[in-house]
Amino acid sequence: MPESTKRVALITGAAQGIGAAIADELAADGMTVVVADVNAEGAAAVAERNSGVAKILDVSDPERVAAVVAEVVEEFGRIDVLVNNAALVPLTPWAEISFEEWRKVMSVNLDGIYLMTHAVTAVMGEAGYGRIVNIASNTFVAGTPDCAHYVATKGASIGLVRGLAGELGPLGITINAVAPGIIASEGVLSGPHESGFDYVVPMQAFDRRGLPQDVAPAVAFLASEKAGWITGQTLVVDAGHTRN
Numbered sequence: 001m002p003e004s005t006k007r008v009a010l011i012t013g014a015a016q017g018i019g020a021a022i023a024d025e026l027a028a029d030g031m032t033v034v035v036a037d038v039n040a041e042g043a044a045a046v047a048e049r050n051s052g053v054a055k056i057l058d059v060s061d062p063e064r065v066a067a068v069v070a071e072v073v074e075e076f077g078r079i080d081v082l083v084n085n086a087a088l089v090p091l092t093p094w095a096e097i098s099f100e101e102w103r104k105v106m107s108v109n110l111d112g113i114y115l116m117t118h119a120v121t122a123v124m125g126e127a128g129y130g131r132i133v134n135i136a137s138n139t140f141v142a143g144t145p146d147c148a149h150y151v152a153t154k155g156a157s158i159g160l161v162r163g164l165a166g167e168l169g170p171l172g173i174t175i176n177a178v179a180p181g182i183i184a185s186e187g188v189l190s191g192p193h194e195s196g197f198d199y200v201v202p203m204q205a206f207d208r209r210g211l212p213q214d215v216a217p218a219v220a221f222l223a224s225e226k227a228g229w230i231t232g233q234t235l236v237v238d239a240g241h242t243r244n
């Protein structure tokens with residue numbers, strides 16, 4: 001297995017939006033980026049502009065997760081950084097959340113994090129080094145309505161960070177969360193969350209819509225060598241919308 005001299009970062013859901021901006025940022029920091037997404041075309045475009053590689057991946061599919069992690073190890077011999085970014089971002093009032101929709105959101109947003117983190121920590125543990133960043137959301141702080149299933153998964157992603165940090169520390173792995181506020185990603189701009197800006201922007205300290213590029217540097221810092229004394233934490237990146 002060839003050992004890449006560059007650091008290797010695997011970013012899920014990186015075909016567009018916040019994940020794509022994170023891939024751009026980590027590539028600019030000199031890493032080889034693995035752009036993993038169910039959207040093959042979008043992943044290929046983001047990988048190409050960053051001289052990285054694209055992987056077609058549904059994070060809720062155990063076989064695909066195992067296969068993709070094995071392929072990355074085969075190709076590069078290392079995984080330094082995992083960014084758990086892939087998620088469904090629904091807007092559904094509680095009374096209308098069917099058990100099927102509930103299970104679907106749990107499966108992608110929560111089982112996906114389990115599967116990716118479980119597979120990648122095995123690789124990082126062997127190397128004695130790793131950086132994991134979960135993309136949570138300030139909805140867990142704000143209690144944003146009409147997406148209770150989503151908020152529950154984002155709280156769980158912070159719970160995992162807190163619950164795992166102590167076990168991963170002795171392996172040389174840090175695990176942290178970044179919790180963005182509302183961000184003008186392709187997903188949000190094309191869906192019902194778009195109207196949320198009218199309500200949220202006036203509560204921010206800065207009077208404009210947040211962009212994927214506003215989130216990526218915080219992720220890059222926690223993914224960097226320099227962040228080695230930070231683990232189990234959540235960094236809120238929301239222009240001061242919430243204060244905790």
Ligand code: NAD
Pocket residue numbers: 012013014015016017018019036037038039042057058059060084085086087088089108112135136137138179180181182183184185186187188
């Ligand atoms: P987006 O919808 O624009 O992009 C999400 C990407 O994830 C898409 O490329 C999609 O194809 C991919 N994806 C979906 N299901 C997948 C699966 N099962 N396996 C692999 N890839 C999958 O979303 P975004 O707004 O950029 O959000 C990215 C992350 O940021 C999510 O975790 C979201 O919860 C979080 N977040 C977003 C906002 C916001 O306002 N945009 C705010 C806080 C947190």
Ligand code: 4PL
Pocket residue numbers: 089136137138139142144180181182183188193196200
């Ligand atoms: C404040 O994570 O944090 C809408 C959509 N509004 O996904 C989010 C806020 C959304 C958010 C989010």
